[in-house]
Amino acid sequence: MSAPQILMQRGLDRPGESHRLEAYEAVGGYRAIRKALSMSSEAIVEEVKKSGLRGRGGAGFPTGTKWSFIPRGSESPTYLICNSDESEPGTFKDRWLLENDPHAVLEGMMIAAVAIDCHLMFNYFRGEFSYPLARWRAAVDEAYAKGYLGKGIFGSDHDLEVVTHYGAGAYIAGEETGMIESLEGKKAQPRNKPPFPAVEGLFRSPTVINNTETLATVPWIVEHGADAYAQYGTEKSRGTKLWSCSGPIARPGVYELEMGYDLMQFLEDDLGGMLDGVGLKGIIPGGSSVPVLTPDECRGAKLDYEGLRERGSLVGSGGFIVIGDNVSAVDCLLNLAHFYAHESCGQCTPCREGCGWIEQLVDKILLGRGTEADLAMILRISDLMAGKTICALADAMAWPAVAFIKKYPDDFAALCAGPVDMDALAAEVGKRDHILPRAS
Amino acid sequence: MTPFALPESAVAEVDRTIALYPERQAAMLPVLWTVQREAGWISPEAMVWVGERLGCSAAAVQAVVTFYTMFDERPVGRWKLQVCRTLSCELMGARAVIDRIRERLGIEPGETTEDGEFTLQEVECLASCGTAPMMQCNLKFYENLTPERIDALLDELRGSTPRPFDVEPVIYERPDLDGYRAMFPRTLERARTGGAEAEAK
Incomplete structure (x- = not known):
């Protein structure tokens, strides 16, 4: 798997060993945590804030700002959770990091823990990640043996323990309050917010939840400084991002790109273009929950937060799914509708019922x-789902539904029994345009 | 109802797990994993046992067991084949992989072979999209699958014994994809015939 190395993925010049502590330290690993321990917690938070690092799990919330919400001098303990419940369809970067660079994740967690005065942190793995889990456990054992975890880490007065937790198959456990419920031994049903986790999270205590990739980026920022990090990327989308690339392309895999990279250049040069004989139908750039882009929308698009938003899509988790012109958009939507219907946690009616209804309607069209009335009904249901539930899973169903019908109306019309008035369909879609992400 | 029991070593493991967390119930998922590994599945008796250990009701345990897809509420085959069916895998031929397993084993997704060797399940994205199609067999990933590789793998599995801690993935070479275009005739073909084929069914 070829991965252009920019900031992350250190130690890759030692294939098969990059997950070992020795290999990580040989390329400068665990320098950043030593530096962090010499800084005040406020200074660490400030540095990460200044770097412009945004959450890489999907929502893109500024990391330093999230940390700054933790109340100082809280009486109850503060907790940190690393979100390794990577389940967004098309995304496999966190698995890659945990298998190949677990110490970078661990060091990032240590720095975050110091910054928010946390002494017990958790890494929550999805239940299917047995191999990344084994690599991670070995890394944690190495760190304990060296005194990097436990009482007084690195000879400081900061005690820090890590608990490795793992789920058992539930997409929704990746939502941050769903994860808290899951870690408390319950169904992973997201909580109403407020209160936000920073105020009342795990075990009713202040809690920070960060994505694995986000935390793995933190050591570089602390070691080299926010200004050095801001040299990469664009003014508003700083640094780099991992992209998990799949579909009928020549070289699938995990790639690290500077924010602002040209989408088509990425597809043609780095990913080697489409497989022979297959044309490009569309690309879902940020995991299955974000709207698909047509080839026209892909041309000239920049891979960063603003660039993709301008095209009506999102960076999301960076799950870059390329779709070939040998498949119908109806097939794609049915596949995703089945996913969301299966993964809806069931507590909000619009999502629990809506995902299932959309799946049934698309199935009917496919048969x-x-x-035309069924297409209109899918759009209407999407309208009744987006923004009307506790978490964003309903939106994650509504966006692809509206986007696939809007962008590939002919695919749907071709399978419908009876004529479809394309102008009327376009008008119906137009009324739902507000559901889709827009350039801010 | 016969009371549920685990070997002493597993009970010790459960107690060690509980001690890691500030609250007992937080150990729910890892404890259920230990139970499933030892007993093969999670019975109603096991749920009562776990509830007692964690200081919560058996109903709270059952709610969790039924919510998470990886917990088995009934016995499964020695080999549990969980094939990813989500978009990236479907785009790269998951359907052909699932169909080959169905044909070879004579079971549908969700079923177990009569000899108790294999259970087949369709599951959602397993974060292995760049090496699609793929499946998880017990705790091990098999990536870049093809129907031919399924043939060989089923033969191999039938003659061997599962090792619970064998988790290192098997990543085959990416197959020759010259025939990729022909892999998805179904929907586009049907669109061209105006749904006539589907109607005929």
Whole structure:
């Protein structure tokens, strides 16, 4: 798997060993935590804030700002959770990091823990990650043996323990309050906010939850400084991002790109273009929950927060799914609708019912029994889902539904029984445009 | 109802797990994993046992067991084949992989072979999209699958014994994808015939 090395993925010049503590330290690992321990916690938070690092799990919330919400001198303990419940379809970068660079994740967690005065932190793995989990456990054992974890880490007066936790198959456990519920031994049903986790999170205590990739980026920022980090990327989208690339392309895999990289250049040069004989139908750039981009929208698009938003999509988790012109958009939407119907946690009616209804309607169209009214009904249901539930899973169903019908109306019309008035369909879609992400 | 029991070593493991957390119930998922590994599945008796250990009701345990897809509420085959069906895998031929397993084993997704060797399940994205299609067999990933590789793998599995801690993935070479374009005739073909084929069914 070729991965252009920019800031992350250190130690890759030692394939098969990059997950070992020795290999990590040989390329400067665990210098940043030593530096962090010599800084005040406020200074660490300030540095990460200044770097402009945003959450790499999907929501893109500024990391330093999230840390700054933790109340100082809280009476109850503060907790840190690393979100390694990577489940967004098309995304496999965190798995890659945990298998190949677990110490970078661990060091990032240590720095975050020092910054928010946390002494017990958790890494929550999805239940299917047995191999990344084994690599991680070995890394944690190495760190304990060296005195990097436990009482007085690195000879400081900061005690720090880590608990490795793992789920058992639930996409929604990746939502941050769903993860808290899951870690408390319950169904992973997201909580109403407020209160936000920074005020009342795990075990009713202040809690920070960060994505694995986000935390793995932190050591570089602390070691080299926020200004050095801001040299990479664009004014508003700083640094680099990992992209997990899949579909009928020549070289799938995990890639690290500077923010602002040209999408088509990435597809053609780095990913080696489409497989022979397959044309480009569309690209879902940020995991299955974000709207698909047509080839026209892909041309000239920049891979960063603003660039993708301008095209009506999002960076999301960086799950870059390339779709070939040998598949129908109806197939794609049915596949995703089945996913969301299966993964809806069931507590909000619009999501629990809506995902299932959309799946049934798309299935009906695929069987050749759908009509124009069914297409209108999918759009109407999407309208009743987006923004009307506790978490964003309903939106994650509504966006692809509206986007696939809007961008590939012919695919749907071709399978419908009876005629479809394309102008009327376009008008119906137009009324739902507000559901899709827009340039801010 | 016969009371549930685990070997002493597993009970010790459960107690060690509980001690890691500030609150007992937080150990729920890892404890259930230990139970499933030892007993093969999670029975109603096991749920009562776990509830007693964690200081919560058996109903609270059952709610968790039924919510998370990896917990088995009934016995499964020695080999549990969980094939990813989500978008990236489907785009790269997951359907052909699932169909080959169905044909070879004579079971549908969700079923177990009569000899108790294999259970087949369709599951959602397993974060292995760059090496699609793939499946998880017990705790091990098999990536870049093809129907031919399934043939060989099923033969190999039938003659061997599962090792619970064998988790290192098997990543085959990416197959020759010259025939990729022909892999998805179904929907586009149907669109061209105006759904006539589907109607005929």
